[in-house]
Amino acid sequence: MQISSIEEKVLLTDILKLKKQILKMIWIAQSGHPGGSLSCVNLIYLLYKKVMKFDAKNPLMEDRDIFILSKGHAAPALYAVLSKIGLIEKKELYTLRSFGSRLQGHPKKNKDLGIEISTGSLGIGFSVSIGCALAAKLNNNNKKIFTLLGDGELNEGVVWEAAMAASHYKLDNLIAIVDRNGIQSDGSTEEVMSLEPLADKWKAFGWEVIEIDGSNINEIINGFKNACKIFRKPTVVISYLIKGSDVSFMEHTRRYHGKPPNKEEYESAVLEINKQIEIIQGD
Ligand SMILES: Cc1ncc(C[n+]2csc(CCOP(=O)(O)OP(=O)(O)O)c2C)c(N)n1
Ligand SMILES: [Mg+2]
Structure with a gap:
């Protein structure tokens, strides 16, 4: 692993600790979605820590x-990050x-906890984010709306209806992020309902597309920051990630999509x- 700065070392360590936190929560609950929480927690953390205008x-x-x-099934990742930034007590x-x-x-809507809307029915959070972005424009508020989708989630027809509306209304305050981990609940995305050529599909819907290596901290931060500079169209950041990342037996498999780990x-x-x-630490 090539670590170029002290800050990167700190962020990588934080992310690994967040992953342990997620696993502990799901293990104690004996229910939840480890695979898709582990893949995206770095994106959520870096958004809150390095990109978003947000004061806990x-x-x-x-x-x-x-x-x-x-x-929404990656709720443990969101809760772990909200706890890390001080909005939710660890216990x-x-x-x-x-x-x-x-x-x-x-996630159940609770603005005091930093949860803006309830999600879980795939495709709905993305649709609501279009409404939030439109509302911000109408109110002359320069806030940005970030929304994180799974790649399997892109099977939902409502996603493409929302994507069409976002470019129609030139929502340059909207940044969609796709966790492109290649696996959904029933197997590989390309076997279940092929998505490729995914970048071209978003482009055809009028979106700016940024593709990043989702395991590279600098690419993630720069990708998000560049997305914020795009003018007169929405941007999607397609982030190539590994489902279950950093736990070898959970990686690249659907087995831990919705299955908690046992004690061992x-x-x-x-x-x-x-x-x-x-x-x-030793690097
Ligand atoms: C409308 C709807 N249909 C089905 C489900 C059940 N479901 C939960 S997660 C999931 C698979 C999602 O795959 P993906 O978006 O790739 O998730 P990730 O790999 O990021 O965990 C499904 C079908 C749901 N939550 N909502
Ligand atoms: Mg997936």
Whole structure:
């Protein structure tokens, strides 16, 4: 692993710790979606940490940027990041999916927690983000709307209807991010419902397309920042990632799409991640 700066080292370590946090939450709940949470947590963290205009001390700030987790089943990744930035207490994370908890299996709208809308029904979060972007334009508010979709989520017809509307209304304040991990619940995206040539499809719908290596911190941050500079059309950042990334037996498989680790699996995953943290620290 080539680490070029101290900051990168800190961010990579944070991301690995977030992955451990996600696994612990899902293991304790014995329910949840580890694969798609592990693949995208770096994107969500870097958005909040390095890109978005968002103050955890004032989550209702009028001109805050908005993040919508359209792939709502990755809620543990969002909760872990919201906890890291100070909006959710760590001990509350372990109430994931329990009766009465504010942290359900899919995000439930709670603006004090930084959750702008309820999501989970695939395609809906993305559609709502078009409404948010339009509203911001009508209110002359220069906030940005970021929305994260899964690649399997792109099977939903409503996604393409929303994509068409976004370019029609020239929503340059809207940035969609696709977690292109290549796997959905029933197998590889190309086997279930082929998406390629994906970049060309978005271009044909009038979008600017930025493709990034989703495991490279600088590419992610630069990709998001460049997306914010595009004028008169929406941008999609297609992020090539690995489902279940950083836990070898969860990588590149649909097995852990919606299956929690058992005790042995959890402990072995933590050991693997700890080793990676040690390597980064020693670099
Ligand atoms: C409308 C709708 N249909 C079906 C589901 C069930 N579901 C949850 S996740 C998922 C697969 C999503 O695949 P992908 O977007 O690739 O997720 P990721 O790989 O990022 O976890 C499905 C079908 C749902 N949540 N909403
Ligand atoms: Mg996927």
